[in-house]
Amino acid sequence: MKKSKILMLLAALLPLGLFIFPLWNITLEAPQYPIPLGMNIHINDFSDAHPYDIKNINLMNHYVGMKYIPDAIPEFKIFPIGILITTFIGLVIGFKFNYKWFLAWFILMVVLSSAGLYDFYLWNHDYGHDLDPKAILKFTNADGSPMGFQPPFFGSKEILNFRVHSYPRLGALFLSLGIGLSLFSYFIGKKERHSSSITI
């Protein structure tokens, strides 16, 4: 089997790592939390970084009127199916189709991942801004507008007494490696074709 095909098959399989490892992590640091509060986001679940962290994040957040982090969101159903389907497509492409389709899979994955990230951003924004009007503590920005508590999309940010970190985790690495590898296998495939056409 051609090297490019092997790489493409590997690329298609790598996103399955998302079923094992978390996609993203949000961590909240504060002096009275020497062990920070943390939440891992998986493609099908939210999980505690340490036991009871989500419960305790909710308890903190209710002071400023933020909603409870739900046990489940619709994405937990859609994302796993999406990953399974795209992996299946990738495998079919790897086995049956030529290298040009590798690029197509790459583009598909970039588009879908971007959509996923945008969805995450929207959820994040809503979570940080849709506040209970009867919130115990109400804060305003310098311009008088209500202060939002949206965690950073990517990076670290001060929110009241917390320093909040939002970074991708191992699952995201698997996904991006898969995507990157599909592009790489496209170039390899192109090169293979080029060199084989010369030898023929």
Added chain:
Amino acid sequence: MKNTFKISLGFLMIAVAITSCNNGNSSKSKGALSSSAAEKVYIAPGEHDEFYAFLSGGFSGQLAVYGLPSGRLFKVIPVFSVDAEKAYGFNEETKPMLNTSHGFIPWGDSHHPDMSQTNGELDGRWIFINENNTPRIARIDLTTFETVEILEIPNTAGNHSSSYVTDNTEYVIAGTRFSIPIPQRDMPIKDYKGNFKGTLSFIKVDPESGEMNLKFQILMPGFNYDKAHPGRGKSHGWFFYTTYNTEEAHTLLEVNASQNDKDFIAAINWKKIEAYVNNGGGKKMAANYAHNVYDESTHSATSTMKKEVIMVDPADVPGAIYFLPTPKSPHGCDIDPSGEYIVASGKLSSNLTIHSFTKMLDAIENEKFAGDAYGIPILNFEDILAGVVEQAGLGPLHTEFDGEGNAYTSFFISSEVVKWKLGTWEVIDRKNTYYSVGHVMIPGGNSQKPYGKYLLALNKITKDRYLPTGPEVTQSAQLYDITGGKMELLLDFPTIGEPHYAAAIPADLIKSKSKKLYKLEENKHPYAALTDDDTKVVRNGNEVHIYMTTIRSHFNPDNIEGIKVGDKVYFHVTNLEQDYDVPHGIAMIGAQTSELLIMPGQTETFIWYPKLVGVWPFYCTDFCSALHQEMQGYVRVSPKDSDIELSWGLGDDDE
């Protein structure tokens, strides 16, 4: 009267002698302050101490947890006395812990903590401590730092020679300081001699659960059994108890029990007696004693009365018990880490007597006996003597070991700690204590593996050592660095109650096992409300049970109506928090009990008898959160004949 006078005169002369003696010393021993003592005990903010030290609270009845070398107090563990701060002995869950054959006893006198061991080394699982007045032994779990078991000791009075633990925690022991009629009966006190008896108790510890079971008692002559230690290593399988009042006096003991030149150390071959009992030996004797166990899943204690003990008559197990003649009312009875030396502190002597275990076995084998006391063979003093530390000080009490071949003995009358060498019996160093030291403690110092870095002197008297606080001033502990040839006084710190004995362990052996919270899903309390949906108020005649929850920052329910004067109202409060260090408290105006202080995941109960019509508030007593001051509620109390139905709620709004 004449005798008393003579003794007083004697002590006065001793005191004069000591004073002049100490003057010579003090000019030389200035070194402690000029060196870097402060650096050695300074633990920077946020840093942890190297050792946990557990100091008995003496007449406070409790056990205090300190850090060493800083001397900082972390926690007072309630054991034998009620503690209103923690609701120990006040809430319905822990009241059974203080049940005894005499009923509920709210106070105790805690003396000698000792830690569980495996292969003669501290294993950091449990710490045991004895109660002197109403004879009991408690077990404290070192994952929760809470008292989880208390066993009453029958046929015992003044449980002082206790609670020492064998090499593998096979047994923890108790022993009677005061001999009494056994079984108890109405008889003239003057008929003490020959009629009063003492018991030594061997309590089996379950190797998994730690649960204690009084396996057998030994019926001994009517002496006072003062202190004890188990054999270590080569002498594992033996237990050694000091005795005084072998005169069997029953009045003015300070004189009448100080007449014999020598009393005894009782050497008990417990393995032999255990085998005898396992083969059906010993007589079953009716008894009545409480066994109280705290269950971590129900967060509740139960008390069971036990009705029988196995009593062993030494005459029935020949070759199991011997008396070692020991000078002058010995107090401390300490075994060195090798198990060879039995160090006896004749408290009215200026010498220390050290018996040899090997020589003892040899004398027993060759049946070299000097006679017997009530049928128990007495060995010859000279045959078993390993050595004497001559003129070491005045009033020797207790000895600990550093594992480097050195021993450290406290001298009460001359207020000093003396370091001496095992085998050569030479005095190496002496340092003053301020004042009147009782026990000394080296972390692991009564195990096979001492951590010989520090020595803690536990002092009875402080006088001018701290800012005065009226007639009652604190007792104290003093920390010495013993890593060098000479001891160095590093720190003085006050203690709770009276620190009799103490035990210490490297923090690394237990701190990672310390529990952070109780898991709600493991809470099996019959009245727990594990979610907000479980909250309710139930009436059963005039008994009302409130199933209440707490979480930052409210009670659920927080408004309750339909309570009537004359009701008996149970507040069963579950703390729904699952975060480290977020307890909630609750106090109700007019409740004739303590607050509750409820750890995350725990359920506790108090009872309130409303006596007056009105609307009465309750509130959270532990500053739990930013909205702590808002954490409150009301109970409406109506007249006895009112027909207002029970109702309750939370946040059912003031529209």
